[in-house]
Amino acid sequence: MKKIATILLTLLLVFSLVACNQTGLLPVDGHDDPIDNNENPDDPNPISTIDNLDIYYLNDTHGALSASGNQIGLPNIGNLVLTKKEENPDETLFLTGGDILQGNILSNYYDGASTIDLLNDMQLDAFVLGNHEFDWGLETVTKYFRDDVASDVKADFPLLGANVFYDGTTDRPEGVDAYTVIEKGDVKVGVIGVVGEGLENSIATAMVDPYYFDDPGYWTSYYAHYLRTEEDVDIVIAISHGDSNGYNNEVANLTGDYYVDVIFNGHSHQNYIDSVYRNSQTCYIVQSGANGEYVGHVKFDINNKEVTNVSARNLTASTESLLQSANQALQLKLDTYSQSIEALLNETIITAGEYMSKYDLTDFMAKIMRIETNAAIAFHNYGGTRTDLDYHQDITVATLYEIFPFDNVIKTVYLTGREIEDYISSNDGVGYDTEISNFNDDTLYLVATNDYVFDKEYNPFIYGQDIVDTGILLRDLMNEVLTEMSATYDYFYIDNDIQ
Secondary structure, three states: OHHHHHHHHHHHHHHHHHHHHHOOOOOOOOOOOHHHOOOOOOOOOOOOOOOEEEEEEEOOOOOOOOOEOOEOOHHHHHHHHHHHHHHOHHHEEEEEOOOOOOOOHHHHOOOOHHHHHHHHHOOOOEEEOOHHHHOOOHHHHHOOOOOOOOOOOOOOOOEEOOOEEEOOOOOOOOOOEOEEEEEEOOEEEEEEEEEOOOHHHHOOHHHHOOEEEOOHHHHHHHHHHHHHHOOOOOEEEEEEEOOOHHHHHHHHOOOHHHOOOEEEOOOOOOEEEEEEEEOOEEEEEEEEOOOOOOEEEEEEEEEOOEEEEEEEEEEOOOOOHHHHOOOHHHHHHHHHHHHHOHHHHHOOOEEEOOOEOHHHHHHHHHHHHHHHHOOOEEEEEHHHOOOOEOOOOEEOHHHHHHHOOOOOEEEEEEEEHHHHHHHHHHOOOEEEEEOOOOOOOOOEEEEEEEHHHHOOOOOOHHHOEEEEEEEEEHHHHHHHHHHHHHOOOOEEOOOOOOO
């Protein structure tokens, strides 16, 4: 009897399945249940089938939040991005490629919080680490991305650095992810972020010592494969805060489940659209200048979730009308940040009496460092001075942030005359100031430089005698010298007497 009952139950189940299939309640020919189909008119949130994907991209803005000269400004860039996101929410992405926060008083004064706040309002989708995100200590930036660290501003987007690890481990710093997956309609987009190989040398040693940057090509290919095989993404985007032909060619030529659709670069402040042709498809490589003077734009044509065509360009305010005016909500928020530090932005310390290049200003910084510390010679690296002074330009505290954006301090040490001469002859990346024409080989001399130069292991300073960290911030020293100078002189000249 049990056997007969089992047979009858099985037959009843089979007849039920057939009946359900005929009424469309079960998958037919491998297709999804019609009541879950995106075309169901009763579905309140249908998943759209997208035909295009527009990606807007920034790198190396260095805190340039306001429109100025060729700098478009975030409110204007936001006008473009937010307009496109409102018009085509399922077909628009906004990404950044590193060195976004550090370099201008409107960002530096707030430790980058003002920039993060504006990027939230601009609906940024992913933020990739650059070397200058380490300048204040990485923890200053990651606090915006961590729930366990207090901060008035929290990022609404992920922080990416797939090849950034704690030294001696394969553990990423808290708050840093390898990738993100973004769903746009029926298309899944994977974004991988890496820091360029060897960029540890572009960071003050004390700030980067806890970390190392592993091979960016390896980690890009690793996660491209993972995204395609485990996350089932349709498009893979690689963002490298670096400008390496080796990396670009390696990644552009990945195939199969390792395939990358587009590469974005940063770090070198170049404006270019390069390409590698592979498998009947072009892989574009895009870098979009610096300081917000360009906005990268990559457009994918898509058919049945597959990319059929790609185009790329760099936009400016002269080529894109939406960049010619500001989003008013963003401008209002930026104005609020500006008003809080109005005196620093607008009060003139002194006016430049002549044009001074950043090389002139580097030598002048070495001079005032030497005088301040009573050193025999002082050094300042040209890379630590970021812009020139124009003829009759009013110098404010904000100007000093633009010229000397890094929070470098003065360190002193005693070196022999031979060590000093060897350093001078072997290094063309620094300016120096001294009143000594000939250094005696075996005599010890007091030397001053900034901590970025001082702490590099390939420089002689860390091996000298009686090391002193003065704690004197270079930018503050310049401010003090110019303020004192303004009491005697109407204009700032390199040759003015220094009190």
